[in-house]
Amino acid sequence: MKGAFYSNVNNRKDDPQFEEQQIHYKNTNVGGRLSVSGRYKPAGGFLSSLDYNLSAQMSRTVDSHDNWVNNPDGLVTTAREPGVHVAQIRNVGYTSAYRIEGIPVNLYAQAVANKYLQISENDYANLKLGAEYTYDANRGEGFTYDENNPPQAQGAQTLRPRSYKDIPAQNTLSVFASSRLRKGWGSMGLMLEAGVRVSNMFVDREQSGGISHFLVAEPRVNATLNLLDSRNNPVFDLLALTGGFGISNKMPTLMYLYPDYAYFDNASLSKYGTETKDRLGLITTDVVKNTANPDLRPARSTKWEAGLSFRINRIKGFATFFHESHRHELGFTSQLTWQNYDKYTVPATATDPVFDAASGDVTYRTDGTEHTALRTKTTEMYTWSRAANGTTTHKHGIEYGLDFGEIKPLHTSLNISGAWFHIKRKNENMPLNYINSSFDYVGVLPSGGGNLRDRFNSTFRLITHIPAIKMVFTTSVQVVWYESTQTIYEDENGNSRYYLKSYEDKDYLVVDPVGYYDKQGRYTAWSPADADDADKSRIMYRTQPYLYEKDVIKPWALLSFRFTKEIGRVAELSVIANNFTNTKKWHTNPHSLAKTQLYPDMYFGAELKLKL
Numbered sequence: 001m002k003g004a005f006y007s008n009v010n011n012r013k014d015d016p017q018f019e020e021q022q023i024h025y026k027n028t029n030v031g032g033r034l035s036v037s038g039r040y041k042p043a044g045g046f047l048s049s050l051d052y053n054l055s056a057q058m059s060r061t062v063d064s065h066d067n068w069v070n071n072p073d074g075l076v077t078t079a080r081e082p083g084v085h086v087a088q089i090r091n092v093g094y095t096s097a098y099r100i101e102g103i104p105v106n107l108y109a110q111a112v113a114n115k116y117l118q119i120s121e122n123d124y125a126n127l128k129l130g131a132e133y134t135y136d137a138n139r140g141e142g143f144t145y146d147e148n149n150p151p152q153a154q155g156a157q158t159l160r161p162r163s164y165k166d167i168p169a170q171n172t173l174s175v176f177a178s179s180r181l182r183k184g185w186g187s188m189g190l191m192l193e194a195g196v197r198v199s200n201m202f203v204d205r206e207q208s209g210g211i212s213h214f215l216v217a218e219p220r221v222n223a224t225l226n227l228l229d230s231r232n233n234p235v236f237d238l239l240a241l242t243g244g245f246g247i248s249n250k251m252p253t254l255m256y257l258y259p260d261y262a263y264f265d266n267a268s269l270s271k272y273g274t275e276t277k278d279r280l281g282l283i284t285t286d287v288v289k290n291t292a293n294p295d296l297r298p299a300r301s302t303k304w305e306a307g308l309s310f311r312i313n314r315i316k317g318f319a320t321f322f323h324e325s326h327r328h329e330l331g332f333t334s335q336l337t338w339q340n341y342d343k344y345t346v347p348a349t350a351t352d353p354v355f356d357a358a359s360g361d362v363t364y365r366t367d368g369t370e371h372t373a374l375r376t377k378t379t380e381m382y383t384w385s386r387a388a389n390g391t392t393t394h395k396h397g398i399e400y401g402l403d404f405g406e407i408k409p410l411h412t413s414l415n416i417s418g419a420w421f422h423i424k425r426k427n428e429n430m431p432l433n434y435i436n437s438s439f440d441y442v443g444v445l446p447s448g449g450g451n452l453r454d455r456f457n458s459t460f461r462l463i464t465h466i467p468a469i470k471m472v473f474t475t476s477v478q479v480v481w482y483e484s485t486q487t488i489y490e491d492e493n494g495n496s497r498y499y500l501k502s503y504e505d506k507d508y509l510v511v512d513p514v515g516y517y518d519k520q521g522r523y524t525a526w527s528p529a530d531a532d533d534a535d536k537s538r539i540m541y542r543t544q545p546y547l548y549e550k551d552v553i554k555p556w557a558l559l560s561f562r563f564t565k566e567i568g569r570v571a572e573l574s575v576i577a578n579n580f581t582n583t584k585k586w587h588t589n590p591h592s593l594a595k596t597q598l599y600p601d602m603y604f605g606a607e608l609k610l611k612l
Contacts, residue, residue: 004033024066031059048116057106060140064099069152075267078147079285080160084342086355087281088148089272096152098145102164107135119183126180128195137169138254158265167258168204172251187232194221201251208257209292216298220246238311242320245305249298256296256330256387262288264337264382269344269362269373271353280353280362284341293387301326307399314405323396331390334383334432336442338521344373379519380437390429391450397421411465418458426450426490433513433539443513443539444523448490448497452550456482470566478558486550489541498541498548501531509548511541546591553587556598570611577604 007030035055041048072090079085112130119125142164145151150159178195196219205212221244228239269282307320342360346353350364350371362373403415426448433443457480464473489497489511498509515525516539530536559581564574582602586595 002033002035002037006031024064026062026064028062028064029059031057033057046115047113049114051110051112051114053108053110055106055108057104059102059104061102061104062099064097066095066097067151069094069096069149071152073152074270075265075281075283076148076150077265077283077285078160079265079283080263080287082285082287084268084282084284084355084357084360087283089270089279089281091272094149096145096149098143098151099141100143101140102138102142103140105135105137105139107133109133122182122184124182128176128178130176132174132176134172135169136254138164138167140164158263160260160263162260167254168207170254171202172199173202174199187229189226191224191226192221193223195219199249199251203257207292208294208296209290210294211257211292211296214251214298216249216251218246218248220244236310236312238309238316240309242307242309242318243305244303246303248301248303250301250330251298252296252330252387257292259291259387262291262337262384264288264339266339266341266378266380268342269346269353269355271346271348271350271364273351275351278351278353280346280355282344282355282362284339286337286339286341288337288384291384291386295389296330296387297328297389299326299329299389315403316405317400317402319398319400321396321398324394326393326395328389328428329391329393331388332385333388333390333429334434335386336432336517337382337384338519339378339380339382339437341378342375343378344375346373381434381439381442381517381519382437383432383434388429391425391427393423393425395421395423406465411467413463413465415461415463416458417461418456420456421454423453424450424488425453426488430514433541435538439535439538441516441518441536441539443516443526443541445511445541446491446497446514448488448492450488450490452484452486452488454482454484455480472562472564474562474564476560476562478560479555480553480557481555483553484550487547489548496548498543500545503537503542507545508542509545510543513539513541544592549591551589551591553596553598556585558583558599572609572611574607574609575604576607578602580604 008027033055034057035053037053038051040050040052042050070093072093074089074091075087076090077085077087110130110132112128115127117125117127140163142162143159144161144163147161174197176195176197178193180191180193183190183192196217198215198217201214203211203213223243225241226238227241228236230237233239264286265283266286267282268284269280271278271280273279301324303322303324305320305322307318309318310316344362346362346364347366350366353362353364353373355362360375363370364373365371397420399417399419401415401417404413406413427450428447430447431445431449433445435442457478460477460479462473462475465471491497497511501508501510510531512528512531513526515523516530516536517523531540558579561577561580562574564572566572579599579602583599585598587598588595
């Protein structure tokens with residue numbers, strides 16, 4: 001049985017810049033964990049052993065913020081239903097206090113049955129069969145604030161408080177089986193491990209837009225074939241082939257499964273007067289409630305690898321080629337919404353403005369006469385984000401490592417590790433080319449936008465251990481020999497979608513939309529003639545030619561240091577310094593002239609471990 005408790009000590013965050021901006025921030029983080037694990041070995045029977053593990057964890061995190069809103073949005077509403085609502089007029093700065101409270105609760109249970117089979121003197125098999133259950137929920141109040149003094153909004157889409165308690169808990173049940181087999185043929189030997197995990201995550205059908213569960217299977221296999229050892233050759237103490245294959249799935253998190261509603265607040269009237277009776281603010285609120293994506297599915301990854309490992313005296317190393325494919329990666333896509341609302345025209349000198357909710361009219365008085373405000377129909381287009389399976393990534397490369405062992409006179413060992421890899425990442429969905437809310441068209445671009453990345457790096461690590469004084473020095477040198485990035489926009493066959501086109505005597509690389517929406521919500525397929533229309537040509541994806549040029553970064557190196565001292569048998573003190581030479585270097589893209597910081601800022605710290 002194990003128990004743990006933790007709490008942060010310094011809750012309040014003070015910074016001179018925060019004081020200048022009148023920002024006050026406080027964080028509280030406290031939690032605990034209890035676990036029980038063990039193994040039962042029956043005296044006889046079919047099973048060799050039964051392992052079990054039960055744990056429960058609970059914590060409470062509260063972030064409290066006090067921000068000064070210097071330029072208020074003007075109108076403030078707390079409406080949660082569509083329609084025209086009377087709003088507060090806020091044109092003077094105020095303090096907005098809000099907090100985010102999370103109380104995550106996590107339960108975990110696992111049971112694994114083991115069966116050991118001795119096939120022959122040197123051959124055996126180890127079978128495992130198990131089940132696992134996880135429960136994750138949050139009982140916190142979530143994001144809350146004084147709705148009369150809200151945080152600064154961003155455009156028409158605004159926030160509403162939402163409690164974490166309203167989000168369903170996540171329950172996942174898994175069963176798994178695996179087997180490890182060792183088989184020898186003289187001096188050669190095979191170690192084979194294979195297994196499969198089947199998991200089902202239960203989902204609230206109503207709040208997820210129709211999804212009731214996710215059922216996935218994840219098989220894997222790893223193998224090592226020992227070809228040579230000291231018994232059958234004079235050079236290698238060990239030479240082995242290694243290989244593996246596996247499929248894994250990443251389940252959507254609660255953020256993707258149970259999104260909040262999308263609220264849009266558009267100002268219909270903002271009439272200010274020196275007297276309270278001469279003020280009237282109206283906001284038209286629209287609510288998109290169908291924000292969940294019923295087509296959401298787990299992200300799927302497939303990986304295989306093949307390699308070679310060896311050992312000659314104290315020197316050992318490996319090299320492994322790998323290939324990974326990540327499909328249907330989770331992200332967000334922009335969705336269009338059309339806002340149809342009235343704008344009321346009321347003279348600045350008008351008095352006694354009144355809104356009639358039944359008729360939707362606004363009346364006011366000028367020179368003692370009552371008038372009805374003119375209403376103008378307005379249509380604007382906005383976007384909101386929906387969870388979706390958005391991208392595909394293909395990655396392949398070589399990982400390598402070489403350990404030269406300890407040089408005994410120096411009490412120092414040297415090992416080298418690194419990798420070369422090539423990554424290609426592309427968008428699966430068709431993004432929107434959104435100009436602004438009042439523009440007449442929104443383009444729908446084809447899929448295929450993404451980037452390429454290549455990198456070759458090595459890390460040299462010197463470890464000096466002096467047992468007599470109980471000190472360990474570790475010096476690391478990370479060298480990036482080659483690194484490049486390049487933007488791409490391709491079709492399914494790998495052909496570029498962009499082409500060269502001139503506008504106002506300037507050359508651009510453009511990508512034609514597949515279609516576009518207008519303010520009436522009508523979708524029209526793209527026609528080549530639309531490229532010559534002054535307005536419609538704006539929704540073509542237009543970039544400078546240098547965007548698709550490859551950017552190559554020259555080699556650079558990073559030095560880090562770690563010193564560890566054992567203090568008797570009760571303590572261990574470590575001092576860490578990253579980029580201790582305080583090297584500062586920037587890379588300038590020769591095509592775009594954009595600058596990128598290569599070296600992280602120097603940082604150092606200390607760590608104390610007590611052994612009780």
